[in-house]
Amino acid sequence: MGAAMSLLLFSAAFAGAPDVPFTAYQLDNGLKVTLAPDHTVPFVCVNVWYDVGSKDEVPGRSGFAHLFEHLMFNGSKHADDDYFKPLQPLGARLNGSTTLDRTNYYECLPSEQLPLATFLEADRMGWLLDALTPTKLQNQKDVVRNERRQNYDNPPYGHAWLELLGHAYPEGHPYHIATIGKHEEIEAATLEDVSGFFRTWYVPNNASLVLTGDFDDAEARALVARYFGAVPRGPAAVHHPPAAPAVFTGEEKVKVTDKVPFEKVWIAWHSPALYAPGDAELDLAASALSEGKESRLYKALVHDKQLAQDVTAYQGSQAWESLFVVSATAASGHTGDELVAAIDTVLAGARKDGITATELEMGRKDFEVQFFRMVSTIQGKADILNGYVTRTGDAGYLQKDLARYTSTTVESVNAALRQWLPPDKRLVLTFVPEAK
Amino acid sequence: MRASILLLLLACAPKPVAPPAAPSAPAPVEYVPAAATPLAPRPFTLPAVAWGSIGASTKVAVVENHEVPFISVSIQFPVHSTSVPKGKAGLAEATMDMLNEGAGKRDAEAISAELRRLGATLGSGAGYDGASVSISCLKDTLGPTLDLLADVLLRPTFPAKEWDLRRSLWIDDLTESRTSPTRIADRVMAHRLWGNTYRGIEADEGSLKGITVNDMVAWHKAHLSLAGALVLVGGDTTLDEIVPALQSRLGKWDHPVAKPEEGPTAPARPDVTTVYLYDKPGAAQSVVRAAMYLGKPTDPDFAPFMLGNMAMGGQFASRINLNLREDKGYTYGARSGVSYDRAGVSWTFDSGIHTEKTADALKELFGELKQVRDGRPFTDKEVNDARGALLGGWPLRFERPDYLLGQLDAMRTYSLPDDWVTGYLDRLSRTSVADVQKAWEARVDAGRLTFVVVGDAGSIRSGIEQLGLRVVLVDVAGNEVGGK
Numbered sequence: 019m020g021a022a023m024s025l026l027l028f029s030a031a032f033a034g035a036p037d038v039p040f041t042a043y044q045l046d047n048g049l050k051v052t053l054a055p056d057h058t059v060p061f062v063c064v065n066v067w068y069d070v071g072s073k074d075e076v077p078g079r080s081g082f083a084h085l086f087e088h089l090m091f092n093g094s095k096h097a098d099d100d101y102f103k104p105l106q107p108l109g110a111r112l113n114g115s116t117t118l119d120r121t122n123y124y125e126c127l128p129s130e131q132l133p134l135a136t137f138l139e140a141d142r143m144g145w146l147l148d149a150l151t152p153t154k155l156q157n158q159k160d161v162v163r164n165e166r167r168q169n170y171d172n173p174p175y176g177h178a179w180l181e182l183l184g185h186a187y188p189e190g191h192p193y194h195i196a197t198i199g200k201h202e203e204i205e206a207a208t209l210e211d212v213s214g215f216f217r218t219w220y221v222p223n224n225a226s227l228v229l230t231g232d233f234d235d236a237e238a239r240a241l242v243a244r245y246f247g248a249v250p251r252g253p254a255a256v257h258h259p260p261a262a263p264a265v266f267t268g269e270e271k272v273k274v275t276d277k278v279p280f281e282k283v284w285i286a287w288h289s290p291a292l293y294a295p296g297d298a299e300l301d302l303a304a305s306a307l308s309e310g311k312e313s314r315l316y317k318a319l320v321h322d323k324q325l326a327q328d329v330t331a332y333q334g335s336q337a338w339e340s341l342f343v344v345s346a347t348a349a350s351g352h353t354g355d356e357l358v359a360a361i362d363t364v365l366a367g368a369r370k371d372g373i374t375a376t377e378l379e380m381g382r383k384d385f386e387v388q389f390f391r392m393v394s395t396i397q398g399k400a401d402i403l404n405g406y407v408t409r410t411g412d413a414g415y416l417q418k419d420l421a422r423y424t425s426t427t428v429e430s431v432n433a434a435l436r437q438w439l440p441p442d443k444r445l446v447l448t449f450v451p452e453a454k
Numbered sequence: 455m456r457a458s459i460l461l462l463l464l465a466c467a468p469k470p471v472a473p474p475a476a477p478s479a480p481a482p483v484e485y486v487p488a489a490a491t492p493l494a495p496r497p498f499t500l501p502a503v504a505w506g507s508i509g510a511s512t513k514v515a516v517v518e519n520h521e522v523p524f525i526s527v528s529i530q531f532p533v534h535s536t537s538v539p540k541g542k543a544g545l546a547e548a549t550m551d552m553l554n555e556g557a558g559k560r561d562a563e564a565i566s567a568e569l570r571r572l573g574a575t576l577g578s579g580a581g582y583d584g585a586s587v588s589i590s591c592l593k594d595t596l597g598p599t600l601d602l603l604a605d606v607l608l609r610p611t612f613p614a615k616e617w618d619l620r621r622s623l624w625i626d627d628l629t630e631s632r633t634s635p636t637r638i639a640d641r642v643m644a645h646r647l648w649g650n651t652y653r654g655i656e657a658d659e660g661s662l663k664g665i666t667v668n669d670m671v672a673w674h675k676a677h678l679s680l681a682g683a684l685v686l687v688g689g690d691t692t693l694d695e696i697v698p699a700l701q702s703r704l705g706k707w708d709h710p711v712a713k714p715e716e717g718p719t720a721p722a723r724p725d726v727t728t729v730y731l732y733d734k735p736g737a738a739q740s741v742v743r744a745a746m747y748l749g750k751p752t753d754p755d756f757a758p759f760m761l762g763n764m765a766m767g768g769q770f771a772s773r774i775n776l777n778l779r780e781d782k783g784y785t786y787g788a789r790s791g792v793s794y795d796r797a798g799v800s801w802t803f804d805s806g807i808h809t810e811k812t813a814d815a816l817k818e819l820f821g822e823l824k825q826v827r828d829g830r831p832f833t834d835k836e837v838n839d840a841r842g843a844l845l846g847g848w849p850l851r852f853e854r855p856d857y858l859l860g861q862l863d864a865m866r867t868y869s870l871p872d873d874w875v876t877g878y879l880d881r882l883s884r885t886s887v888a889d890v891q892k893a894w895e896a897r898v899d900a901g902r903l904t905f906v907v908v909g910d911a912g913s914i915r916s917g918i919e920q921l922g923l924r925v926v927l928v929d930v931a932g933n934e935v936g937g938k
Contacts, residue, residue, distance in 0.1 A: 036522065058521055059849045060496035096487050100780065102770040107839035109846020128846050133490040141487065160783025160808075164739070168786045168806040171738035174633050232496055248485055277736075279633045280626070311566035321563075324619060327626050350626050380570040387573045387592065394522045395853055 048223025062231035065400035070219035073192035081199015095145035140245035221252025299434035305381030509708035528588035544657025558605035645932030688855025733911035740909030755893035764840035813917025
């Protein structure tokens with residue numbers, strides 16, 4: 019039995035910590051398994067994370083990890099049909115997603131159908147390639163390119179994230195190209211790419227399974243053993259993080275002219291990886307800077323000077339290294355340069371005087387509430403646990419994660435702010451409307 | 455990254471190492487998965503709703519859930535964004551939005567800071583079908599959060615300076631909305647269906663400039679009070695705990711308010727399907743929408759119609775999505791839906807389609823709509839699958855209190871019968887495939903749809919016209935600009 023732990027780590031300001039009982043074990047083939055019962059409704063979520071994302075793609079094949087994720091829904095050897103077809107009629111919610119760092123799959127469905135969900139998840143983990151055809155591959159290339167058109171090419175500012183990564187990370191860096199990938203590289207994917215990727219990354223020893231919801235422990239273990247236990251272990255998955263984190267040596271300015279209504283800026287700094295020292299501190303610094311109407315950036319840019327329609331600061335935590343981003347959209351009649359100047363004034367003040375204990379308390383509260391929200395559904399709970407297992411190997415990391423926030427001090431937040439957000443080493447990306 | 459290629463080669467090496475096969479060794483045993491037989495079903499009980507009242511007779515509904523220490527309280531008012539004087543479009547939204555810009559002794563900044571100290575959120579707004587103010591908080595901060603809620607509801611100050619800012623942000627947002635393809639599509643559709651009534655009414659620069667904080671003070675007084683409101687409470691509390699807490703803070707706030715205006719009447723169906731095309735030169739995709747008003751959710755064939763929609767386009771494995779996405783690859787997804795508003799139920803279609811495949815996709819869509827009436831009627835399997843999807847997925851909606859509380863609000867807003875939630879399973883269960891076919895044929899007429907397409911007219915217009923469809927070019931507000 020794992021850690022339904024009640025470590026009394028928390029300051030009096032805390033209402034408490036979410037209690038997420040779980041059991042964790044590992045199959046002989048290396049698959050990590052976490053069982054976290056929750057009997058609110060007679061549903062169960064089967065949730066698998068593979069420790070592979072677009073960061074693990076080979077040159078010339080951007081977008082591949084995500085394209086591959088799509089193919090995981092088109093059938094496997096012993097269930098060679100669209101995965102939605104048997105699951106949707108049972109009332110299942112299912113999907114998958116791919117990020118720079120990882121790929122996940124889930125189905126939440128009535129408890130009595132746990133055998134089908136474990137069978138299907140295990141079948142595509144073990145026997146996807148037997149059902150792969152050139153037609154399926156071509157179809158999903160078209161679908162994924164349409165996903166890119168819909169979410170990135172068509173909406174105003176849709177290319178901002180792509181530009182941000184492209185300029186923040188040098189060519190060849192695992193985070194240089196956004197997960198959605200480039201049209202021509204998606205189109206270039208071959209069946210050999212699919213089988214190579216599958217054999218390299220889609221092995222039980224590079225995956226983690228979490229079950230949440232209303233299930234019987236013994237029944238669940240037997241099903242996991244029966245279906246996932248049959249999947250052969252693969253070669254160890256070897257990741258290739260950059261030898262050293264990317265750095266800015268000065269201020270890089272990029273201007274993009276596009277079909278957008280207003281100038282908009284993104285200022286980005288390289289920052290500590292997820293869970294690394296400074297990561298939680300920067301989360302809290304971001305809260306002080308832009309959470310709520312009392313925050314420093316909102317007050318200055320939106321309320322007092324009325325230069326911006328919105329402003330937001332966030333620590334975009336990623337497995338290997340992160341970006342801290344401040345972005346703002348210019349109000350009518352104002353420019354990106356004005357926004358940058360105003361942001362700089364606020365940041366200079368924050369560096370000089372530091373954030374206050376009151377600001378820190380409010381930021382901690384934001385995160386306390388967030389933790390409760392994340393575990394309030396079986397789907398959210400499954401993802402948060404799987405994130406912990408995949409990144410830290412510890413399904414009980416929730417309490418340690420919370421402690422990262424409770425143990426920060428005004429001094430540690432201010433030190434992080436001064437260390438990681440220098441005025442002269444950063445990327446300034448500006449989107450400018452096309453001339454009419 | 456480069457080393458991955460090496461790994462890949464390794465991974466492609468022959469089978470895992472096995473002992474050298476003796477000449478007579480049997481062939482390796484093929485993995486045959488055991489049948490995935492369902493387990494014993496687990497019981498589901500619909501969460502209970504506890505009813506109480508505050509003020510003179512304002513109903514309070516409580517759905518308990520003690521899994522996490524959150525409590526939400528939402529007050530629903532029977533007033534709409536259209537409940538405003540002529541020429542003041544935006545007044546209801548503005549007033550609701552301004553409630554947290556100053557209340558009691560606090561200004562906007564102090565309200566926001568107090569909420570964050572409490573770990574609480576506060577939201578307020580008005581829309582075409584209602585207006586509401588809601589809070590959510592941790593159990594241990596319920597008292598001070600309700601104090602703040604009472605301030606915002608009873609003692610808003612409507613500072614003129616803050617309205618100047620909100621208005622200018624709103625006007626910038628209108629500008630933004632005219633460059634976003636999906637928002638343009640929404641606006642054009644509302645205008646084509648409703649003209650200058652109900653969902654066709656939208657605030658613009660002119661109406662916003664005419665709105666003053668005095669208008670807000672008057673609107674607040676005329677339309678907001680517990681009289682006629684419904685209070686929805688969910689989470690880690692009980693009726694016995696919440697009613698006195700609400701009564702002591704809001705109980706006296708129940709002065710009479712203006713009667714809600716008559717509900718809108720659904721627009722007449724057009725005589726012929728028309729495609730309203732907004733030209734977005736160079737667009738990578740065409741945003742395609744269609745809509746048609748059908749009737750009322752209380753019509754006896756509503757449940758069968760819902761099942762028909764599931765099979766046609768209401769889920770991933772539906773005719774339309776499997777055709778347009780999984781077979782043809784024209785789109786990232788194509789969905790149809792059933793939505794309701796105060797005018798009734800409408801059937802909708804929504805997709806983003808690769809520019810050069812726009813006409814092809816429309817052809818396939820019309821093909822599906824024709825075939826279901828002619829040669830490929832709904833099958834037993836499709837209807838059973840659709841029913842299974844709706845019934846099977848039902849319990850998960852009750853994991854948090856929000857869904858059930860939302861249904862209580864919908865029942866009142868859309869005048870739905872008392873057994874709307876409790877009779878849902880029964881209504882879907884006793885629907886046959888013949889009922890579904892009949893409902894579909896009676897409701898959806900492919901020849902009388904309203905389409906909106908936002909895309910590159912130069913590339914897609916002639917292809918759409920070649921399908922025999924009437925195409926009308928429109929401006930960003932949905933008004934005709936040329937067209938044949």
